[in-house]
Amino acid sequence: MSRVGDCRVLARGLGRPMAGLALWVALAASGAMAQTPGAASGGTAAPPSLNQWLDRLQDASRRRAYIGTFVVSAGTTMSASKIWHVCDGTQQMERIDSLTGTARTTLRKNDEVLTLVPESRVAWAEKREALRPFPDQIKTPGNAIEEHYTLRLLGVERVAGFDADVLHIQPRDALRFGYRVWSEKQTGLTVKMQTLDGQGQVIEQMVFSELQLDAPVKMDTLSKLMAKTQGYKILRPQLNKTTPEAQGWRLRQDVPGFQGMSSHTRGDPAAPAGSLPMQWVFSDGLSSVSLFVEPFDAQRHRREGASSMGATHSLTVRLGQHWLTAMGEVPPATLREFAQSLERLR
Structure with a gap:
């Protein structure tokens, strides 16, 4: 849903x-x-x-x-x-x-x-x-x-x-x-x-x-x-199945009820870990959340913040040298929990 x-x-x-x-x-x-x-x-x-x-x-x-x-x-x-x-x-x-x-x-x-x-x-x-x-x-x-x-x-x-x-x-x-x-x-x-x-x-x-x-x-x-x-x-987007750990990411603490379902990157699969945009999908069985992580670009990533359309909420924050967009049909507080728990392994 x-x-x-x-x-x-x-x-x-x-x-x-x-x-x-x-x-x-x-x-x-x-x-x-x-x-x-x-x-x-x-x-x-x-x-x-x-x-x-x-x-x-x-x-x-x-x-x-x-x-x-x-x-x-x-x-x-x-x-x-x-x-x-x-x-x-x-x-x-x-x-x-x-x-x-x-x-x-x-x-x-x-x-x-x-x-x-x-x-x-x-x-x-x-x-x-x-x-x-x-x-x-x-x-x-x-x-x-x-x-x-x-x-x-x-x-x-x-x-x-x-x-x-x-x-x-x-x-x-x-x-x-x-x-x-x-x-x-x-x-x-x-x-x-x-x-x-x-x-x-x-x-x-x-x-x-x-x-x-x-x-x-x-x-x-x-x-x-x-x-x-x-x-x-x-147009055929190049999607590569991966794991968050292989890309250098993990959740410090699980968000209650949500389990990781899949993750993939876009682009050359031979690129260094963490250099390609990654999507990590979570679900509790009915609701889902996607974490989109990409290298920080000062020209494109200018403003952190939150937005919504209907049931879909999104949150954008900078994480060191990366940019996170969390999106899903969940309350804003749920996205904040994901953002606060996501951390770089290397």
């Missing part, structure tokens, strides 16, 4: 391997998606856990074919995109077209991401660890989400023509935001999601304004679109 550009899903796909945030496992075997989590045939339904509900949401996103228009609002900013999603059981594909702001199309097939910008005739081709559907969620290695969030069911409401269970996911501390999620009753697909601040106020919302489930989306049609790059300049 995650950064706002023209559309939050596009921003995640292009700028935040939010997850690289890793995918969920399936909830259950045959027929599970047509049930409320915890339902048992012929008896009283067991109370569903938060993890069961999150498994259901993510499993529905991965398994359903659908077409929809969704709207993202953050503060005074609003954007819309059209999405086509299909999965044949082994492979997933998505097409996302921006309907507001700069025209662009993002096509994703498993870990391959291609973003076409018609105005500049530029296409960005990248590899991602996983295809992250709507909504964007992660499961951390320890799967400790329930140590940091609680779940309350609020009833049933109608969204985009579908009845949906309303879930209130509340944080147990002030280091993370809360969420309200509307899960379509029959399939589990998320049709609406709100991010809530510490006072319970909505600071960001994404919702399907129209949705067609089990839509006739064809895998081969999207694959052919992904191959049509004639007339575009293809």
Whole structure:
């Protein structure tokens, strides 16, 4: 659940391997998606856990074919995109077209991401660890989400023509935001999601304004679109998997609940450690934080400070001869904890 550009899903796909945030496992075997989590045939339904509900949401996103228009609002900013999603059981594909702001199309097939910008005739081709559907969620290695969030069911409401269970996911501390999620009753697909601040106020919302489930989306049609790059300049950013320790960084003290998920640098992999921009991604299972560290440049890095757009906050500080930008859908205090804990090993 995650950064706002023209559309939050596009921003995640292009700028935040939010997850690289890793995918969920399936909830259950045959027929599970047509049930409320915890339902048992012929008896009283067991109370569903938060993890069961999150498994259901993510499993529905991965398994359903659908077409929809969704709207993202953050503060005074609003954007819309059209999405086509299909999965044949082994492979997933998505097409996302921006309907507001700069025209662009993002096509994703498993870990391959291609973003076409018609105005500049530029296409960005990248590899991602996983295809992250709507909504964007992660499961951390320890799967400790329930140590940091609680779940309350609020009833049933109608969204985009579908009845949906309303879930209130509340944080147990002030280091993370809360969420309200509307899960379509029959399939589990998320049709609406709100991010809530510490006072319970909505600071960001994404919702399907129209949705067609089990839509006739064809895998081969999207694959052919992904191959049509004639007339575009293809840019392939050079990303190198690494570890923070190899680049000379560590956290002096862990930020409660957040685990390191991935890290990579951009540029020549033979460059000296610490000389390339590095991104280090953390997650607590729902929220994520990215630490972007690069060599200090007096011409570009002029002012430390903080900013926000909707649920996304950022913090920039100088760390000796390096410049840190901490960014995530977390309260500002969480970013400050990361900044104060990050230290240079050499």
